[in-house]
Every structure is written in structure tokens, then in C-alpha cells.
Amino acid sequence: MNILPISDRVDGGRQLALLLAGRFDSTPVVLALPRGGVPVAAEIARALKAPLDLLFVRKIGAPFEPELAYAAVVDGSPPQTVVNDDVARWVEVDEHFLVDATRRELDEIARRRAVYVAGRAAEDVRGRHVVLVDDGLATGTTARAAILALRRNAPASITLAVPVAPADTALELGPLVDAIVCLAMPEPFHAIGCHYDDFHQLSDEEVMAALASVQ
Secondary structure (H helix, E strand, O other), X not given: OOOOOEOOHHHHHHHXXXXXXXXXXXXXXXXXXXXXXXXXXXXXXXXXXOOEEEOOEEEEEEOOEEXXXXXXXXXXXOOEEEEOHHHHOOOXXXXXXXXXHHHHHHHHHHHHHHHHOOOOOOOOOOOOEEEEEOOOOOOOHHHHHHHHHHHOOOOOEEEEEEEEOOHHHHHHHHHHOOEEEEEEOOOXXXXXXHHEOOOOOOOHHHHHHHHHOOO
């Protein structure tokens, strides 16, 4: 089961679905973090016969180091921004950086929402079990923002499901959720994509095809 590398996101979702089967006393809602979490979540939703929806969150990269998560912003009313304190301690930003970056990422969230869900009403998670899915964790900043935003909607429980994650990130996020289901926590942990055979950047068309496969 926990063999690395994972073939691709679909394979990761199928393996996670096996671990999630029978965990819930009622049908959960599966929420994917787009783009990468969508093919993973689609496999889980099909296996659990559960509805699939999206939780829109965007990483805000550090200045001059865009792959390093300085913060993340989650769509909502109002949107919620979570700063990675570990990065903020040694990365200096000017007073306008976070405001401007947040605005740009919210614009991208709005674009993706229009393309992916086209006005469809969001699943109501209040009082329901939620499986929150991404294709992997690195610093955990994006997942942390998603979890904190999701808690505002009072789900019965939150299970974070990812194919691969570093053990220290999983440990930090553990208190924020009811359970973490992860296929592998390799040491040493490299970039998420290093633990997949195929980790290509997904197109909008691939995301929409994965969503349509669960409808």
C-alpha cells in the first residue's frame, strides 16, 4: 500500500479511498483543494459514493521565492488569510506585499470558481463529516488555511487525506483536524512531486474532467 513513488494522483486517490472506507457513520462530503487535489478527491468521492466539492485556497509565495509559502488565502465571506509564522520570522516583506498578493490570489480564485463550478451552489458542510483532500503537504500553510476556514462552517468532523506528507507537518496539523490519513511520510522528505512518478501540472480541462467524472 505505502509504496513510493506513487504512480499519479489517481493512484493516490484510490489508495486513500481504501483507507477511508468504513470510517464514517454517514456519507461524508469530499472537498478538494484545486488544482492538484481534484483528481485525488474524485477517486475518493466515487469510492465512498460521496458528493465532491471544491475549497478554493491559494498559496502566497514569499518575495523572490514564490515556491516558499509565506501565507495562504481561502475564499469566503470574508476571505481568510493565514501567515506561515516560521517563514515570516526570517522573510521581510513591506506593508503592501500581503495586501497586494492576497488581492491577486483572490482574483485567481474567482476565475477558477467561474470555470470549475459555474455558479453551482456549494455543498453545505454544517454538521457533516468532511474529507479534505490535496495531492500532498509540504509546509502545510495551504492546508492550515483551508482547515481554519472550514471550521467556521461547523462540520461534524474534518479528516485530512493526502497521499504524501512530511511527518513534522502532519504532526503540526494534527491538532487542527479529527484525523489525518496519509499513505506515506518519507524521510527525508523532498518536494511533493519527487514522490510521484507523474506529477504534471494540471490544466483547467483536466480538473473539470475529474469533477465531471463524479457527477
